[in-house]
Amino acid sequence: MNRVYVPKDSTAQSLGADEVAAAFSAQGFEVIRTGSRGLFWLEPLVEIETAAGRFGYGPVGAADVEGLIAADIENAGSHPLAIGLIEEHPYLKSQQRLTFKRMGVVDPASLSDYLAHGGYAGLRAALSMTGGEIVQTVTDSGLRGRGGAAFPTGIKWKTVLDQAVTEKYVTCNADEGDSGTFADRLIMEGDPFTLIEGMTIAGIAVGATQGFIYCRVEYPESIAALRIAIAAAKAGGYLGADVCGSGKRFELDVRVAAGAYVCGEETSMLQSIEGKRGEVRVRPPLPAIEGLFGKPTIVNNVMSLASVPVILEKGAAHYRDFGMGRSRGTIALQLAGNLKRGGLVERAFGVTLREILYDYGGGSASGRPIKAVQVGGPLGAYVPESQFDTPLDYEAFAAIGALVGHGGIVAFDDTADMAALARYAFEFCAYESCGKCTPCRIGSTRGANVIDNLLAGNQPERQKALLGELCETLLHGSLCGLGGMTPFPVQSAMKHFPDEFEPRKRH
Amino acid sequence: MTSVDTAELQAVEAAIARHGHEPGPLIVVLHAVQDALGYIPEHSVRRIAEALNLSRAEVHGVVTFYHYFRTHKPGVRTVQICRAEACQARGCQALERHAREKLGIDFHETTADGATSLEMVFCMGNCATGPAIRIDGRLYSHVTPERFDALLAHQEDAQ
Numbered sequence: 001m002n003r004v005y006v007p008k009d010s011t012a013q014s015l016g017a018d019e020v021a022a023a024f025s026a027q028g029f030e031v032i033r034t035g036s037r038g039l040f041w042l043e044p045l046v047e048i049e050t051a052a053g054r055f056g057y058g059p060v061g062a063a064d065v066e067g068l069i070a071a072d073i074e075n076a077g078s079h080p081l082a083i084g085l086i087e088e089h090p091y092l093k094s095q096q097r098l099t100f101k102r103m104g105v106v107d108p109a110s111l112s113d114y115l116a117h118g119g120y121a122g123l124r125a126a127l128s129m130t131g132g133e134i135v136q137t138v139t140d141s142g143l144r145g146r147g148g149a150a151f152p153t154g155i156k157w158k159t160v161l162d163q164a165v166t167e168k169y170v171t172c173n174a175d176e177g178d179s180g181t182f183a184d185r186l187i188m189e190g191d192p193f194t195l196i197e198g199m200t201i202a203g204i205a206v207g208a209t210q211g212f213i214y215c216r217v218e219y220p221e222s223i224a225a226l227r228i229a230i231a232a233a234k235a236g237g238y239l240g241a242d243v244c245g246s247g248k249r250f251e252l253d254v255r256v257a258a259g260a261y262v263c264g265e266e267t268s269m270l271q272s273i274e275g276k277r278g279e280v281r282v283r284p285p286l287p288a289i290e291g292l293f294g295k296p297t298i299v300n301n302v303m304s305l306a307s308v309p310v311i312l313e314k315g316a317a318h319y320r321d322f323g324m325g326r327s328r329g330t331i332a333l334q335l336a337g338n339l340k341r342g343g344l345v346e347r348a349f350g351v352t353l354r355e356i357l358y359d360y361g362g363g364s365a366s367g368r369p370i371k372a373v374q375v376g377g378p379l380g381a382y383v384p385e386s387q388f389d390t391p392l393d394y395e396a397f398a399a400i401g402a403l404v405g406h407g408g409i410v411a412f413d414d415t416a417d418m419a420a421l422a423r424y425a426f427e428f429c430a431y432e433s434c435g436k437c438t439p440c441r442i443g444s445t446r447g448a449n450v451i452d453n454l455l456a457g458n459q460p461e462r463q464k465a466l467l468g469e470l471c472e473t474l475l476h477g478s479l480c481g482l483g484g485m486t487p488f489p490v491q492s493a494m495k496h497f498p499d500e501f502e503p504r505k506r507h
Numbered sequence: 508m509t510s511v512d513t514a515e516l517q518a519v520e521a522a523i524a525r526h527g528h529e530p531g532p533l534i535v536v537l538h539a540v541q542d543a544l545g546y547i548p549e550h551s552v553r554r555i556a557e558a559l560n561l562s563r564a565e566v567h568g569v570v571t572f573y574h575y576f577r578t579h580k581p582g583v584r585t586v587q588i589c590r591a592e593a594c595q596a597r598g599c600q601a602l603e604r605h606a607r608e609k610l611g612i613d614f615h616e617t618t619a620d621g622a623t624s625l626e627m628v629f630c631m632g633n634c635a636t637g638p639a640i641r642i643d644g645r646l647y648s649h650v651t652p653e654r655f656d657a658l659l660a661h662q663e664d665a666q
């Protein structure tokens with residue numbers, strides 16, 4: 001059979017997957033480059049097809065290849081790096097992969113592989129429905145914006161649908177700038193057709209004929225994979241003037257960002273796609289009414305759009321039956337930072353942080369106790385060990401003053417300096433502020449100064465009071481989430497680790 | 508006018524010709540210029556403004572707003588170090604210090620011999636296997652100070 005699957009995902013590449021692929025090629029193997037399953041501690045993870053399913057070996061280095069071939073890898077021979085049937089691996093088997101069902105399985109450059117694995121079933125279903133019916137299905141599924149704001153996706157689409165304007169846009173926010181997040185990247189590199197299909201469904205639903213994917217420049221592999229997939233979808237009749245013979249037009253282009261975190265904010269992103277400085281716009285008007293080039297525009301995160309095909313394929317109820325409370329469906333959690341088994345876990349809402357950190361993550365990579373985790377990116381709160389039993393649910397997290405955000409979970413061990421991390425939050429905000437509103441532009445720099453003064457013992461009680469007031473000003477006076485949420489990591493660190501915000505003796 | 512300038516002018520004209528007609532083209536054009544030249548020369552600002560019917564202030568404003576765009580020629584190779592939280596949780600501060608000392612430059616600077624530019628980035632989506640760096644196009648995981656030295660030395664050998 002002579003065929004092996006080796007990920008082309010950028011984390012796998014950073015661990016030597018290209019060299020492994022080349023070594024197998026040199027030995028006469030047919031190498032299929034897939035996305036990553038998201039079990040990063042096993043990357044590069046090499047798989048071979050067996051009658052019972054794909055059998056994995058990992059982490060494989062180029063130097064291991066000869067030994068693997070000698071151990072009869074083609075027939076799933078035993079070897080110290082053998083993992084077993086990969087889909088039976090507990091990390092994967094216990095997940096509920098809806099959005100990520102094809103991740104690591106398909107060749108992201110192959111439209112025929114996508115079709116062979118159930119791709120475009122959602123679009124086919126959508127093409128037999130009216131725009132209103134598609135929007136209703138998305139609303140009924142309970143899908144909420146996975147970028148972090150958790151606004152109901154269907155409601156947003158309905159607003160765009162209701163605008164009696166012929167020129168409308170679908171934009172995908174792929175400016176995944178939050179540290180500790182890589183779910184969007186995995187989709188774009190590993191299963192880009194799912195995102196393209198979701199955007200096409202969105203366009204057909206609301207009557208938009210042009211879509212843009214705004215992708216980070218820090219993700220060159222994603223940009224390349226998207227461009228290949230878009231060209232293939234166009235050639236296959238799934239994009240263009242006549243989508244699947246329906247007579248409906250939908251065009252799609254990639255726009256490359258330029259390294260500004262604030263462009264992950266939706267109005268700032270629209271400014272950037274228009275070729276302008278990424279300064280936040282004042283809302284209202286909402287982008288759904290006056291968005292890109294002043295026209296009604298859907299702005300959705302990669303994960304939201306990539307969840308649409310399965311909703312249309314299997315129906316709203318199937319998706320809604322996963323989850324808890326008002327958080328329906330699944331969430332892609334990204335295990336990052338100081339964890340033994342980092343990677344991607346897609347589970348129904350309701351799984352607790354503790355299960356994620358220990359059952360999946362295996363505890364800290366350093367072997368030291370986990371002190372705190374930051375959930376939801378650099379603007380997310382630090383959650384201490386005493387709150388690890390909180391279920392991953394938008395409302396449950398809001399109740400403890402934290403946020404789920406885009407699902408990134410960054411673990412820190414007990415060597416973490418919480419005051420330094422709080423200071424870093426301000427420093428980051430200052431570096432990335434678009435400068436349009438004063439609380440964010442000035443407050444961020446002042447915040448870092450105040451923490452410096454506090455730790456230096458310069459009137460510490462006054463500095464603490466000042467810090468509290470400054471955070472309130474940022475929270476309520478900023479135009480967007482960058483300034484408005486920077487207090488979350490700062491205040492949570494102060495609240496849960498007050499001892500670390502005391503004057504320090506100079507060393 | 509030197510031949511380098513001619514090559515630069517041609518790259519700018521090519522970027523305008525290829526992308527100037529797209530909706531909201533400025534950032535697309537700037538990317539094309541930087542892809543070709545490694546930076547956005549000051550003289551190109553006037554030409555891009557003129558071609559896209561924008562003011563020089565508008566073009567300058569966009570070039571300087573975005574961290575990615577450079578207005579000075581970079582070194583032969585560019586090393587990007589991730590400074591974001593997930594890499595901090597795996598020890599990137601020690602790597603940052605080491606890299607600055609080793610190269611004798613700060614972030615956003617180029618070594619005196621023009622060999623290496625050092626940039627900081629906030630997240631490359633490689634958050635489970637940090638500290639992460641990128642040397643030109645290539646991403647690396649688990650970069651300890653020792654590994655950093657080895658990667659740079661290996662690159663020098665290859666050149």
